[in-house]
Amino acid sequence: MKYVGKKLLTMILTLFAVTLFVFLAFHVISGDPATSMLGTEATPARISALREELGLNDPVLVQYGRWAVNFLKGDMGTSYSYRMPVGDMVSDKIPVTMTLTILAFFMMVIIAIPLGIYTARHAGGVVDRTIYIINQVIMAVPPFFSGILITLLFGRIFKLFTPGAYVSYEKDFLGFVGYLLFPALAIALPKAAMAVKLLRSSVIGESKLDYVRTAYSRGNRTRDVLYLHVLKNALIPVVTFLGMALADMIAGSIIIEQVFSIPGLGRILLTSISNRDYPVVLAVIVCIAVLVLVVNMVVDLIYGLIDPRISVE
Amino acid sequence: MHDKKRKNYNLMVGGIITGLMLFFILVGIFYTPYDPNGMDATAKFAGISFKHPMGCDNFGRDVLSRVMKGAGTTLGVAAGTVFIGTFFGVIVGAVTGYFGGILDEILMRVNDAIFAFPSILLALVFISLLGSGTYQVVIALGIAFIPSFARIVRSEFIKYKNMDYIKNARLQGAWHLRIMFVHILPNTFTVLMSAIMIGFNNAVLAEAGMSFLGIGVQPPQASLGRMLSEAQSYLFRAPAYAIFPGVVIILMVLGFSLLGDALKREE
Amino acid sequence: MEKELLLQVKDLNIEFHDHLIPETVVYDFDLELREGEIVGLVGESGSGKSMSALAIAGLLSRRDMKKRGQILFEGRDLLSCERDVLRKIQGNEIGIIFQEPMTSLNPVRRIGWQVEEALRIHTDFSKEERYQRAIEMLQSVELEDAERIYRQYPHELSGGMRQRVMIAAAMICNPKILIADEPTTALDVTIQAQIVELLKKMNREKKTSILFISHDLSLVRQLCQRVMVMQGGYVVETGSVQEIFDVPKMEYTKKLIAAIPKVVRKSN
Numbered sequence: 001m002k003y004v005g006k007k008l009l010t011m012i013l014t015l016f017a018v019t020l021f022v023f024l025a026f027h028v029i030s031g032d033p034a035t036s037m038l039g040t041e042a043t044p045a046r047i048s049a050l051r052e053e054l055g056l057n058d059p060v061l062v063q064y065g066r067w068a069v070n071f072l073k074g075d076m077g078t079s080y081s082y083r084m085p086v087g088d089m090v091s092d093k094i095p096v097t098m099t100l101t102i103l104a105f106f107m108m109v110i111i112a113i114p115l116g117i118y119t120a121r122h123a124g125g126v127v128d129r130t131i132y133i134i135n136q137v138i139m140a141v142p143p144f145f146s147g148i149l150i151t152l153l154f155g156r157i158f159k160l161f162t163p164g165a166y167v168s169y170e171k172d173f174l175g176f177v178g179y180l181l182f183p184a185l186a187i188a189l190p191k192a193a194m195a196v197k198l199l200r201s202s203v204i205g206e207s208k209l210d211y212v213r214t215a216y217s218r219g220n221r222t223r224d225v226l227y228l229h230v231l232k233n234a235l236i237p238v239v240t241f242l243g244m245a246l247a248d249m250i251a252g253s254i255i256i257e258q259v260f261s262i263p264g265l266g267r268i269l270l271t272s273i274s275n276r277d278y279p280v281v282l283a284v285i286v287c288i289a290v291l292v293l294v295v296n297m298v299v300d301l302i303y304g305l306i307d308p309r310i311s312v313e
Numbered sequence: 314m315h316d317k318k319r320k321n322y323n324l325m326v327g328g329i330i331t332g333l334m335l336f337f338i339l340v341g342i343f344y345t346p347y348d349p350n351g352m353d354a355t356a357k358f359a360g361i362s363f364k365h366p367m368g369c370d371n372f373g374r375d376v377l378s379r380v381m382k383g384a385g386t387t388l389g390v391a392a393g394t395v396f397i398g399t400f401f402g403v404i405v406g407a408v409t410g411y412f413g414g415i416l417d418e419i420l421m422r423v424n425d426a427i428f429a430f431p432s433i434l435l436a437l438v439f440i441s442l443l444g445s446g447t448y449q450v451v452i453a454l455g456i457a458f459i460p461s462f463a464r465i466v467r468s469e470f471i472k473y474k475n476m477d478y479i480k481n482a483r484l485q486g487a488w489h490l491r492i493m494f495v496h497i498l499p500n501t502f503t504v505l506m507s508a509i510m511i512g513f514n515n516a517v518l519a520e521a522g523m524s525f526l527g528i529g530v531q532p533p534q535a536s537l538g539r540m541l542s543e544a545q546s547y548l549f550r551a552p553a554y555a556i557f558p559g560v561v562i563i564l565m566v567l568g569f570s571l572l573g574d575a576l577k578r579e580e
Numbered sequence: 581m582e583k584e585l586l587l588q589v590k591d592l593n594i595e596f597h598d599h600l601i602p603e604t605v606v607y608d609f610d611l612e613l614r615e616g617e618i619v620g621l622v623g624e625s626g627s628g629k630s631m632s633a634l635a636i637a638g639l640l641s642r643r644d645m646k647k648r649g650q651i652l653f654e655g656r657d658l659l660s661c662e663r664d665v666l667r668k669i670q671g672n673e674i675g676i677i678f679q680e681p682m683t684s685l686n687p688v689r690r691i692g693w694q695v696e697e698a699l700r701i702h703t704d705f706s707k708e709e710r711y712q713r714a715i716e717m718l719q720s721v722e723l724e725d726a727e728r729i730y731r732q733y734p735h736e737l738s739g740g741m742r743q744r745v746m747i748a749a750a751m752i753c754n755p756k757i758l759i760a761d762e763p764t765t766a767l768d769v770t771i772q773a774q775i776v777e778l779l780k781k782m783n784r785e786k787k788t789s790i791l792f793i794s795h796d797l798s799l800v801r802q803l804c805q806r807v808m809v810m811q812g813g814y815v816v817e818t819g820s821v822q823e824i825f826d827v828p829k830m831e832y833t834k835k836l837i838a839a840i841p842k843v844v845r846k847s848n
Contacts, residue, residue, distance in 0.1 A: 014426045014429065017423075017426055018426065018430075022438060025438075025442050026442070132319070136567060136570060136571060136574075137563065137567060139566070139567075139570060140514070140562075140563045140564075140565075140566035140567035140570060141559075141562075141563050141566075142518045142521050142522060142525075142538075142559075142562055142563075142566075143522075144521075144522060144525050144538075144541065144542075145521075145541060145555075145559040145562065145563070148541065148544075148545055148548060148555050148559065149559070151548060152548065152549075152552055152555075156548075156549055156552075163548075247429065247430070247431050248431045248433075250431065250434075251430075251431030251432075251433040251434040252431070252433065254433065254434075254437070254526075255433070255522050255525065255526060258525070258526060258542075259545065269437065270526055270527075270528070273437065273440065273441040273528065274445075274527075274528070276441075278441075281441050285434070285437075285438060288434060289430070289434075292429065292430060292431065292434075293429070296429050
């Protein structure tokens with residue numbers, strides 16, 4: 001429990017530091033939000049009135065504090081470009097990006113764990129060598145290009161989905177998930193390739209350790225040695241990797257959303273970056289940051305569960 | 314036994330691919346079959362032919378010429394990124410690893426916080442601060458890459474700083490700076506090289522991603538990611554236009570990752 | 581007088597095929613182990629004693645052993661029998677403990693789980709019965725607070741405690757033979773003596789035969805009845821402890837005996 005508390009505290013501190021940094025940076029760079037909102041033709045009187053209304057005359061840290069408190073209450077500010085609450089713009093995008101990422105994550109795990117174990121057990125065999133080559137190539141493919149290839153292959157040739165015909169989850173949840181399977185595959189493939197490689201070398205490395213010999217000496221079958229003894233140890237580095245991969249996938253979905261025209265967080269982030277719509281950029285980045293930190297936290301907890309040595313250190 | 318053979322094989326194949334790519338890019342600096350930005354309305358979406366081995370794009374520009382230039386741009390951005398990441402990463406890692414103490418504590422906390430973040434996201438934050446463009450991408454990605462290098466260098470410095478020969482050098486009155494950069498840094502070479510290889514690949518992929526999103530290299534300058542994002546709109550009409558730049562990215566990354574695998578230190 | 585013959589090794593040859601030229605590490609190894617007997621196997625590191633021990637415990641690849649050799653356990657050849665037959669003997673009839681107690685236990689499994697493992701594999705005991713046996717076993721290897729240790733992980737125990745745990749795990753099915761491969765080498769001197777005493781106790785109370793492998797002749801002298809000396813893959817001398825220590829025939833054996841610290845003689 002002490003361990004959990006410590007991790008939670010670190011997470012909150014990190015979140016505080018990140019938001020403060022981004023807030024300050026945008027404050028310095030973005031210039032006067034009142035001018036941005038009203039346009040350059042507005043009268044100085046109107047601008048100063050709006051400045052007063054928005055509280056822009058207060059010190060930066062007070063503004064940050066107000067922003068943070070409002071954010072926690074669910075008020076993420078007002079978009080410069082659309083003049084609407086950022087919360088309304090962002091809230092229905094979060095489930096889209098999260099579904100995409102979670103789908104991709106499960107695909108990665110489903111592909112990587114069996115293949116990693118198989119290639120480790122049959123190291124040097126034909127399948128192992130073939131998968132090694134395929135892996136090396138897949139790792140070199142940028143996700144958006146695999147997205148393009150998947151569109152060509154499954155959209156054009158096999159006609160399994162209609163590219164660009166995104167289905168909203170509110171209308172048809174199954175159709176939504178069905179459409180997201182393909183972008184999820186594009187995100188999952190390169191990470192799965194890395195995970196296979198890591199799990200393979202981890203299992204092989206563990207199999208050479210002394211405790212494996214002990215396990216055999218008690219009359220264990222090879223598969224029991226693998227599943228009861230080696231695997232739990234071999235998964236320790238893999239769990240760390242999977243966590244980092246999940247965090248990367250959240251960010252990677254930004255690009256893939258663009259390829260498959262999915263209206264998720266990535267879409268809105270890119271539009272607001274080019275519009276210099278800082279309240280939206282800030283809100284999206286904080287949302288993604290929270291997701292990433294929660295993922296890290298969960299990974300740390302799982303880590304503590306499978307490796308008993310962690311909680312003591 | 315078998316893994317060693319695999320390493321030699323990696324070294325050979327990786328070397329050949331990387332060599333060919335570098336040659337391709339070098340030639341592209343001095344000579345391209347056509348003007349990479351020259352438009353030819355009659356050749357719009359021209360297919361693969363002897364005249365245009367990779368076909369033409371939506372403006373009738375020769376894709377081969379653009380790929381040659383674009384690969385160079387991508388390589389340049391990746392090199393710049395890795396340079397910034399390595400340079401500052403080595404300094405931060407060396408200082409924190411060698412001296413330790415409170416500075417180390419603080420910098421590493423910050424480092425860990427940044428490290429926990431996907432580098433694409435970090436780069437996007439910086440891009441939204443700096444604006445789009447080639448140099449902005451180099452700086453944004455470079456900064457995003459510093460923590461990973463700092464981490465690696467720091468742990469190497471911690472490993473070496475307590476070794477007897479370093480203590481000996483200190484007893485003989487060598488300066489800290491001298492110990493750090495003359496005695497310790499060369500030892501980190503293998504580890505650093507392998508990190509640079511991996512970083513280089515990530516940089517190529519990240520640059521392509523940024524340009525694909527339209528916030529990296531700006532038109533009309535050619536970059537592989539940019540070309541892919543333009544090609545995507547005409548995917549079903551001219552698939553070749555998307556395939557070739559993509560394949561070149563794959564080859565660049567594949568060559569380096571095979572070399573990186575081969576050079577990685579035996580564990 | 582003669583006790584029943586448990587284990588008979590004939591013509592064991594071990595060679596490794598990792599390199600182009602096969603490397604032979606054990607030549608024509610012969611051994612007889614009788615019920616309740618403790619035999620010492622001594623020699624420098626690299627003399628082939630540990631490899632012979634691993635071969636008997638069935639932990640070497642069969643490819644590495646020449647066809648003509650035999651390891652007969654109660655008349656069955658462990659080198660040519662079915663894998664399943666060998667597995668039923670491993671951990672059940674033959675237990676083994678190793679030199680490195682620090683790494684020989686699985687770091688992510690609880691002590692109790694590991695001690696019980698052989699019972700899970702070889703018996704139909706219920707969970708409660710296994711727990712009872714494991715606790716008894718941990719107590720009989722003189723670990724205090726067995727219930728707590730049962731729930732702990734290896735990293736929470738000292739080297740000496742881990743070696744006791746290894747003995748408990750190896751002995752839980754009451755094997756007829758315990759192979760102890762340099763069980764004290766990685767431990768402090770005081771702990772060494774305790775482990776040797778413990779092995780003696782196991783031999784006395786459970787009538788377990790022990791093959792004790794060590795390079796430390798003073799320990800062998802305390803524990804064993806018969807001694808085999810190995811050098812460069814060959815058994816160069818065999819005999820009772822008396823014979824070996826009082827009238828060593830080989831020059832090599834004399835050297836090994838001369839290397840024993842002289843503390844013992846001074847006190848006489």
